[in-house]
Amino acid sequence: MPSPAIQKYDFETGVFRPPSEGGSFSLLVRFTRNCPWNRCEFCAMYKTERFELRSVAEIKQDIDAMAAMCNDLKALSAKGGRGDSVSHEGAVALLSRHPELNHHQGFAMVYHWLISGGKTAFVQDANSLIMPPDQLIEVLRHLRQTFPSLTRVTSYGRSKTLAQRKPEELRAIREAGLDRLHVGLETGDDELLRRMKKGVTAQGHIEGGRKAMAAGFQLSEYWMPGLGGKAFSEAHALHTAETLNAINPNYIRSRPFNPLPGTSLESAVAEGHMQLLSPREQLLELQQMIEALEVTSRVCFDHAANYWTDRSGDLLFTHGYEGYKFPEEKPKVLARIAEGLLTDIRHPTFLSL
Numbered sequence: 333m334p335s336p337a338i339q340k341y342d343f344e345t346g347v348f349r350p351p352s353e354g355g356s357f358s359l360l361v362r363f364t365r366n367c368p369w370n371r372c373e374f375c376a377m378y379k380t381e382r383f384e385l386r387s388v389a390e391i392k393q394d395i396d397a398m399a400a401m402c403n404d405l406k407a408l409s410a411k412g413g414r415g416d417s418v419s420h421e422g423a424v425a426l427l428s429r430h431p432e433l434n435h436h437q438g439f440a441m442v443y444h445w446l447i448s449g450g451k452t453a454f455v456q457d458a459n460s461l462i463m464p465p466d467q468l469i470e471v472l473r474h475l476r477q478t479f480p481s482l483t484r485v486t487s488y489g490r491s492k493t494l495a496q497r498k499p500e501e502l503r504a505i506r507e508a509g510l511d512r513l514h515v516g517l518e519t520g521d522d523e524l525l526r527r528m529k530k531g532v533t534a535q536g537h538i539e540g541g542r543k544a545m546a547a548g549f550q551l552s553e554y555w556m557p558g559l560g561g562k563a564f565s566e567a568h569a570l571h572t573a574e575t576l577n578a579i580n581p582n583y584i585r586s587r588p589f590n591p592l593p594g595t596s597l598e599s600a601v602a603e604g605h606m607q608l609l610s611p612r613e614q615l616l617e618l619q620q621m622i623e624a625l626e627v628t629s630r631v632c633f634d635h636a637a638n639y640w641t642d643r644s645g646d647l648l649f650t651h652g653y654e655g656y657k658f659p660e661e662k663p664k665v666l667a668r669i670a671e672g673l674l675t676d677i678r679h680p681t682f683l684s685l
């Protein structure tokens with residue numbers, strides 16, 4: 333329980349957000365807690381946590397508390413003669429007034445968001461679309477009204493939930509101020525989706541993705557190179573490209589598979605039931621997928637796990653959030669893969685088992 337003096341700043345912040353909402357760029361606003369599905373075999377994000385919806389009143393209270401913190405940071409910064417800009421001195425002044433804020437999970441996030449321009453927000457946690465649409469719309473409107481400087485609001489969403497929502501509901505959510513959805517496609521191979529307990533088929537991914545695009549969302553689809561190991565490599569590459577071709581999302585983001593501690597896949601690898609791809613085999617899978625990709629999306633490698641390097645030791649692909657524009661830059665990506673295949677690439681230590 334926060335002390336009465338800082339109760340007006342009381343809000344909660346979740347742990348996860350996509351790389352493109354990282355650094356200091358996005359205000360993290362928690363609409364739900366954890367993952368309502370929570371069964372994917374490769375995922376360790378929320379495994380020990382229980383999913384919870386949050387009430388509209390609770391979420392609005394969080395947004396108001398963030399606004400109170402922003403206003404006080406701005407007011408104290410202005411006293412230091414910095415006009416509207418938030419300053420280091422303003423932050424120090426607020427911390428001196430309320431030292432408890434040193435332990436506030438969201439203070440640094442809000443401060444960095446403000447000094448980065450206060451432009452984007454990310455709605456946490458794993459599938460905000462699971463909220464009743466009218467409630468989601470109400471809190472999105474409140475967020476936009478409270479922070480008019482926002483130019484982009486994004487969230488995670490599941491294909492299955494998107495497919496279940498009516499087109500008019502999705503349009504209303506979009507119009508209430510949710511601009512971009514990050515969806516975990518992972519693979520377009522039905523057998524691999526089943527084994528990974530993703531809870532959706534390739535057709536479900538296509539239906540959900542197309543509905544999101546039709547409603548006007550910017551759609552960002554994540555896939556996992558290497559997810560099927562050696563046994564599924566070709567099917568994974570080709571069916572993922574086919575599925576993404578059918579959706580043609582705004583963004584396709586590569587998040588290479590690495591068996592995480594505590595997941596069943598870690599045991600499957602340790603016990604020899606799953607053979608991981610070597611770095612060279614990963615690139616061959618990537619080559620097969622990219623060759624089959626016929627989209628007008630931006631293809632991105634913005635996750636740190638895209639570690640491959642060229643013969644000079646530089647990263648093979650840019651880690652920029654906007655990646656490569658397809659089809660124009662498809663030859664460039666294929667040329668970089670060809671360069672990578674000439675390199676003696678090893679798993680970096682941070683990805684080793």
Ligand code: SF4
Nearest residue numbers: 367370371372375458
């Ligand atoms: S839906 Fe996303 S967050 Fe939930 S278990 Fe699957 S990968 Fe993890």
